[in-house]
Amino acid sequence: MFHSNVGDLSVRVTLLGTGDTTGTPTVGCECDTCETARERDIERTRFSVHVENERTDESLLIDFSPDFRYQFLRESVSLPDAAIITHIHFDHLDGLGNVFRVFDSLDVYAADETDPKTGESVAETVANDYDYLNAVSVQPTTPLESTRICGFDVTLVPVDHPPLLCYGLAIEDPETGAKLSLSGDTSYAIPQASREVLAEPDLLLADAIVPAELCDAHPIGGRHEDDEGVARTFGTKHMTREGALALADDLDAERARLVHIAHFYPVTDAFAEPLALDGETYEL
Ligand SMILES: [Zn+2]
Ligand SMILES: [Zn+2]
Ligand SMILES: [Zn+2]
Secondary structure, X not given: OOOOOOOOOOEEEEEEEOEOOOOEOOOOOOOHHHHHHHHHOOOEOEOEEEEEEOOOOEEEEEOOOOOHHHHHHHHOOOOOOEEEOOOOOHHHHHHHHHHOOOOOOEXXXXXXXXXXXXXXXXXXXXXXXXXXOOOEEEEEEOOOOOEEEOOEEEEEEXXXXXXXOOEEEEEEOOOOOOEEEEOOOOOOOOOHHHXXXXXXXXXEEEEOOEOHHHHHHOOOXXXXXXXXXXXXXXXXXXXXXXXXXXXXXXXXXXXXXXXOEOOOOOXXXXXXXXXXXXXXXXXX
């Protein structure tokens, strides 16, 4: 991979939110994992990633966490120049209201394919639900086609998160070749065309909601088992830890961090590598 950065200018990735929809600690939960997180003052807020292009001095936000305000105050990162929404679940979209009276204008990119489940594309749902936000200009974006955003080549890739359409992302600096890939919320069954776009990133952020052993606790169990019978998908919507690590392997990722982590990880595993925590930063 081509790595001669232009001067010291690079892609700076900040993990604003690494938790699932309830976060860790979860409100009202006294499990060992949540109690340990409180004691050690560490957390996983709802999912969001800040990607700064030091070359163009712009930044791109991936998903609007309901914890948007808190995350920006805590990490002191710059407000984004543009944003992308992967899908319309609460934990990825409902922070968009924070734009009100904070931004004068903001381009928000989202997929333009009609979701049979809702009869609308992600772009249309965002535009309809947040019609009152005059600052937001929704930019309907065609998956599997590269779009220049904040000086990056950005491609939305279809993933598998039933019943809704959802997208992963490849974000590449055309000057340096630095590449960040995100799985999005997804099962292990990411289509081949999407895998080709996500392949060979410097950093992969992969959805890993629980360890495979917890599939027994899911009403429909796990699926997409590997040769040893280990489930790479928990239920239908998310990868297991083992599935996320298999994906990192499949994609030949230079480095992988597991995100969208639930508090259901046993405390012995919950804060172990390579599970990400809020506030981690990476230079690509
Ligand atoms: Zn808990
Ligand atoms: Zn989701
Ligand atoms: Zn989610």
